[in-house]
Amino acid sequence: MSGNRASIAWAILAVAIVTLHAQGSDLRVIPIRGNVYMIAGAGGNITASIGKDGVMLVDSGAPTMTDTLLAVVRALDRQVTASGMPQRSCVGVVQGCTWWNSSNLLATTVAPPAPRPIAGIINTSVDADHIGGNEKIAAAGRTFGVRNLANVIPAWIVAHENVAARLSPAGQPTVATGALPDEVYFGSEKKLNFFNGEGIVIMHVDAAHTDGDSLVYFRGSDVIAAGDVFNMAHYPVIDTKNGGSINGIIAAANKLLDTIVWEHMMEGGTMVVPGHGRLADVADVAYYRDMVTIVRDRVLAMKNKGLTLAEITRAHPTKDYDPRFGRNPQWTPDMFVASIYQTLDASGR
């Protein structure tokens, strides 16, 4: 019976999601698994966790798309919470579960009828198309703090400390104060409290796309929001001005592969939301890792032979991958090669 209800709920949700797209929002909403959704078209890809604890977004899109994104998130929030889709069971210490009542112990909980507020934003990098909506979306949300319930606190923003530092060089913010992270982390990872029934781990990868990149791992839904260290639309952007490097990109891809568990024959299993482009799985990540490693090695070999950047570019070391990754006029194969050249020393480090 509960299975039928779940199927009906999913069907309603799927129709609603198509409706979201049909309304001309220009955004695509893709249910991935559990409470986790991918929203594409608002700049960088956005990952949303929506459920009984509220809405948590990984990245906030480009500034020009904020209003549209906010409308879509709110509509999705309403539809998810009104659909009565089954949530996780009450096993464990889960808020809202009457765990002492045996009749409820293993029953599914029903999502609250009213949409829950946006509780937080995690930024995967400092890029404008990933943090552009921070201020407006955070202001539209709410943090339920324990320190001052009388104040309405905007949704929290978490990022690696290098993101915050890059956004306020020498103490002078380059963005509105409300767009800055209010919580940062250092070191290799930060674990958040359970949210919508699952643990969320933010993992830092050093000097990849930038020096402040984070992978966000939804452990229950088994989804990783990878940000711009992983790109399905074009070659990875290595932002050398903000501390990026080709070896960091490769290390990040390897970190993804270490974390991913595939379902069958290198397919399915952990799903990965790239910074740009379509939803991916382990095979996509492995192919991408191999691509960046091969191109890196080609550039390194030529550099070690004494070729200049101009000569290497003319040799076209990305030629066989260009039909797949080289079609973005904003980040051309030559720009990719130049960024690799800049960030490699003779030893390949």
Add this chain to the structure above:
Amino acid sequence: MRARVLAAAILVALPLAVQARHDEQGRGQGSGGAADALNFRASAPVDFTGYWVSMITDDWRYRMLTPPKGNVDYLPVTPEARRMAEQWDPVNDEAAGEQCRGYGAVGVMRLPGRLHITWEGDTVLKLETDAGTQTRRFVFGTTEPAAAPTWQGTSEARWVRPINRAAGTANLAQGELRVRTTNMRPGYIRKNGIPYSANAVLTENYVRLVDDDRTEYLALTQMVEDAIYLAQPVIRTMLFRKQQDASGWNPTSCSAR
């Protein structure tokens, strides 16, 4: 691991919530009695001396930068405090020579920077900050005669040691530092003019934590009580990491901005 350190830091906030009871126990059995009174330095269960650097992870944008005027996020301020915060003008503070309002005992420990902790004799633990070049003096055993209020106020300090309930004695080898500060000049909880009054009472717990890799951390939990400007006590935790030397020590003057 760092998560464990932070979790431990949060845990040290708990004693503040049951402070009164804990204080009674400390006075009765845990403080060390007459031996402590003779030499608080020699009987210290923890060595806090050295250089420490602040680790700013929470409230980053409220600590690394001066928040905009009127922003009172996360602080349970009274309407009067809110009104005062709306009137904050750093130019006026500078003109009045009050640019250190954000560097009083309540505010300075939350600012980014470094601490230098040393003993001044056997009864005073001196804590200097490079932010604003401030000096706090934690006095053990005796209460110094009341003087005119200062930014750092008057601080009474004592060691708090865990009780060995089976033996009914204090564990002299472990403990933490408890400091109660009063007699402060009115200052700012945050640099953007959120006030605390001359009646504010600051209670602090200093705990030393050691990581698996032997890195030392100082977890400081503050409780600020101020009936005039706070609707309820503010409790917050700060973390510092031990440095091997004075590298990075950069005394600066107070800035009202």
